[in-house]
Amino acid sequence: MNPVAAQEHPFWDRDPLALVVNLDDRPARWAETVAAAAPHLPTNRLVRHSAVRGTTLPGYGVPPWFRGRPRDRTWAGRAGCLLSHRSALERALAENREWLLVLEDDAVFDDAFDPVLRALIPHLDARSDWSACYFGVGDPVGPFEKRADLAPGFSLHRIGGANHTHAYLIHRRALAPVLARWPRGDTIWPWLVRHRAVDRWYRRHLDDHGEVLAVSPSMIRQRVGLSDITGRQNGGAGQKGPVTHVGANSALPALARLTRPLRIGLADAWDTLRAQRKIRRGF
DSSP states (O other): OOHHHHHSSTTGGGOOEEEEEEOTTOHHHHHHHHHHHTTTSOGGGEEEEEOOOGGGSTTTTSTTTOOSOTTHHHHHHHHHHHHHHHHHHHHHHHTTOSEEEEEETTEEEOTTHHHHHHHHHHHHHHOSOEEEEESSOEEEESOOEEEEEOSTTOEEEEESEEEOOSEEEEEHHHHHHHHHHSOOTTTHHHHHHHHOOHHHHHHHHGGGGSEEEEEESOSEEEOSSBOTTTSSBOOOTTOSOOOOOBOTTOSHHHHHHHHHHHHHHHHHHHHHHHHHHHHHHOO
C-alpha cells in the first residue's frame, strides 16, 4: 500500500494510537508484523510497544505462588500479557487518544482489511456507547446481535465478549474503568489466581464498560506459530467461521443481556472457589 494514499483514510484521520505489543528480544516478530501489515495499512503509523516478560516479575519462581510445576512459565506468560496490555492502555490514556488499536506481534491481515475498515468507521462514529471492537475474534459469547453489513462477506456484531487479544480497538471511555480493575506488577499473581488471563477477563467484563463489537469473520488473525505465553504452537486464532447471530427484532438478545449478569456472577463465584486451591498450593 502506498503510505501517502493510505494516510487519506477515515480510520487514520482520527489519529488512533496503533500499538504492536512485542518483547524486546523478539525483533524478528516485530519485523514479520510490519511486513504482514505493509500491503494493508501505513506501517509508519504502527508503534512498537515493549511487552512485559512475566518470568522477570517479582515473585516468579518462588513460593507461595510457584512450586516448580510444569505450567509455571505459562502463568508467567499470562502475567506478562496482561501487564503488556495494561501499559498499552495507560499509554493511550496518557496521550489522550480517543481510539487505541492493540495488535500482538503475530497479526495476519485479511486481504479485505482496508475495505472492511473503511466500511466500519461510520458505524463506530454513529454509536456513542461502544467500549471495544474486536478485529480478530475467538470463542465469542452472547448475546449476539448483527448490527451492519460491511464489505462483502463481513459484518459487524454486538457480542457479550470474546477470547484472544491479538487485535482489538478500544475507546477512550473504557480505558480508565478497565485499568481500575486490573492489577499492577505487585498484585498480578493473586489477580491471576482468580481471573486466570486478560482475554478471559475481557470475555466476561469488557461489556461492563460499554457495548462490545466484533467484525465477523476476523479481519486480523493470528499467525500460526509458537506462543510466547504457552510455549506451544497456536492454531491461528480468529480463523473460525462467522459469529452466530439472531435477527435484530428477536427477543433473544434482550433476554440474554438480562440474564448475563447472573451468568457472569455465577462463573466468577465458581472461579473464586476454585482459586482457593491455588491460594493454598500455588499455580
